[in-house]
Amino acid sequence: MRRFEAKALASAECPDINAFVVILAEHADGSGARLEIQRPLSSDEQDRRLGLDTYCLCTEEGATHYGGVMSWALTQSSLKILLDAKAAESLGVEGGFVVDFAPESRTDLKDGLERVLG
Structure with missing residues (x-):
């Protein structure tokens, strides 16, 4: 498992890239270890055919x-x-991720994860 502590967390709808994103970053400026999870806001037939939906x-x-x-x-x-x-x-990790974060971020993170991962 790849483990890091996220000092920066964000969940946002980004119409300019057609995605809802959840970002967990090791440092407050977004640098260091980072995991981004993105889900498209809309998909077309080509996306579905290629498994990108x-x-x-x-x-x-x-x-x-x-x-x-x-x-x-x-x-x-x-x-x-x-x-x-x-x-x-593909991601170069063994098994997955464990990301520690400040407890006050839990609700926003949970809401964002439910939107991107279901």
Whole structure:
């Protein structure tokens, strides 16, 4: 599992990139370890045909994978995301992510995750 503490968290609808995003970053300026989870606001037939009509996971290295989350769980101050083998390999992690965060961010993070991951 790749573990880091997120000092910056954001959930936002971004019409300019046609996505709703949840971003967890190690440093307040967005640098360091980062996990972005994006879901398109709208999809077309080509997206569906190519399997791009679902969420994607992105890291600070630029690795990206569509789908692949087997489960996710929130405690009061951490997020655990378990990935299937293909997603873990694509993202360069073993098993998934554990991201610690300030407890006061939990509600906003939960709402954003439910929107992108269901």
